[in-house]
Amino acid sequence: MTETSPDPTVPAAPVIDKDNWQDADNVRWSFQHVDQVLPTTPISRGTGPVAQLPVDLQDLGSVEVPKTEFSAARSVRSVIEDSDTDAWMVMHNGTVVTEEYFSTMRPDTEHLLMSVSKSLVGTVAGVLVGAGDLDPNRLITDYVPELASSGYAGATVRHILDMRSGIKFSENYLDPKSEVRQIEESIGWSESTPESRPKGMYEFLTTLEAKSEHGGVYEYRSCETDVLGWVCEKIAGESMQTLMSRVLWSRIGAERDALIATDQYGVGMFDGGINTTLRDLARFGYLHANRGVSLTGEQVAPTSWIGDTLTGDVDTRQAFADGPDDNRMPGGMYRNQFWFPFPDSHAFLALGIHGQMIYMNPGANFVGVKLSSWGLPQDAAKLFPTIRAFDALAKAVSAPVVD
Template sequence: MTETSPDQTVPDAPVIDKDNWQDADNVRWSFQHVDQVLPTTPISRGTGPVAQLPADLQDLGSVEVPKTEFSEARSVRSVIEASDTDAWLVMHNGTVLTEEYFSTMGPGTEHLLMSVSKSLVGTVAGVLAGAGDLDPSRLVTEYVPELAASGYAGATIRHILDMRSGIKFSENYLDPQSEVRQIEEAIGWSETKPAGQPTGMYDFLTTLEAKSEHGGVYEYRSCETDVLGWVCEKIAGESMQTLMSRVLWSRIGAERDALIATDQYGVGMFDGGINTTLRDLARFGYLYSNRGVSLTGEQVVPTSWVGDTLTGDADIRQAFADGPDDNRMPGGMYHNQFWFPFPDSHAFLALGIHGQMIYMNPGANFVGVKLSSWGLPQDARKLFPTIRAFDALAKSVSAPVVD
């Protein structure tokens, strides 16, 4: 069903600034008004036709979600209501079956995607690779010589696509001294900025050091996507905003321009700064459930890149298993900036902190999108029931059943 449902009250805009916009009490408002907190630049949808989203609206809330490590068996509706949902949508065979908005979120609201942005940047890299402009086996420094004196010397594009560089970078969101918080200070996502620290995205990336050999185990590092974005910009000779519009956003039949938050120099926050609507995010997700072909029928992502993304290999899975992160995804992998949570499933994910998700199941031609405002950046009690809810929905609406 398409509807707007009442939910908790949102804070008034004037009390929110760069030092508190990511606080638990503020994220619901700030994730829907990023352009009022941070500098942003449009990612143009171009002038092409909007890809229509045919609808066969159904109430899927009663579908049962099996028991997980984090919750008893319950309904999809219970999962949605218990996980700070701002909006969610289910699409099967290109038809919308459920579309629902809560509180101030609506069809035209551009919501911050956080690290779902990584999957969009990874897709841009895939388009460049398909055109022969980017070679994943080449060194990062061949494209960005400015990183030659940094820890990225010797790392390949493949290493950063799969987060297997040896860079020292803590992703501990609750530690104000972690590198993931330092990068926010450098790009202006926080007013707090210690004296002598890097200014701007590029400047920050040049300061990173290696702690181990490149090509080892997987470790989640947001800086990998920022380097990947810089590589793409160097190859194209244009900003990510312009590049993503040209090779991706203007080709999926998007309804609205997307936005990307930028640093003080106009450089995009590639790893987590993209904002878009629920429907346009579903249009993007559809690419990966349809061999890279958009709802308008255009081959946007090369089939070879989609195939490589979905396949991976034993080495990638082993690197994921041996990594230090507690992902609770045994047998899974991280590949080409996407998550593959289970070895026995066709499903894979684009994920962002505070509950942003695209769930894609090409075997079922199924896409689920959920935008949220969790109080904590990471919350397994909300993440895994949501994944299993989309699993259950994919099985429920598909024939034959595909795991």
């Protein structure tokens, strides 16, 4: 494990509030101190033993990353250093082969995951499906009748798992009037305007309208995960914090409680509010690279759910290709709150804005995790070289040793 000295240019405790915590100059500090900016509640690790992480550190910085449309071929070290990395880790066959922290980030620092949170919520849904409590083909309103008068009427749970509802929801983070910004104002993630009074997560979701038929093309919408979280809470009769602890976080051998940012009523920000340490996020990633079995040896996510995530439906990739978003993952798909960037590959991702990532490759028994503080919410010139870097590392550590 490598830790660099604190960067003297990074202020120890800048003046940060709901107006500026997501500004480019502040994200490095705020992503590591969310509990000082927003209300949070713990997701308990439970009382079980910590799953130990064997360590066999290797110098992987010189591994070559193939060229992308954004850069020539270069080293892994170059990619990591040029993409505002706070910490990163590589696991192979359950052993840590790289672990590195930068600036003020430390092994016990809980870092905001942004939309990587979606993959944790999707996994909770998968556990409920495996238990027979959740049917992806049933209507959302069967579980959450409060949405009967919203645009979600007629949509199924499968539609929101794969981001294929017909809901009107702009994900343009730079547009102050977009729905993704409205939801932040509604739950208190940013200062509200008279037009977007704080109303809480649940009330905001009831105001969303449909723009097209459900079950059509893929379109990324953070609200889908928030509805999914509400469905899970209704089924379980408990908060996501309690539910996630019970069915997921307490079963992976986590070292620390996770945190989730909440609205003013204590409802979690399911689509982007979870905070974890680097090591615990790697433990979560390992679960998915190992057919749902955690480092504790427990079958946490059903094998059938992992298989469904890896294969999708007959039209999942086509729905992804036909979506309105700028598709830089040709041949890929979005399934069960995970991204598949390559055709004919089971390597898949959990992604969050500002550079949060888990790369999972079951065929190589490989997990790569990267926590970052990009200045921009979305930055393809940093995202795709990082994906290619982890892909190159998966091949490098899995290659046979030649005597």
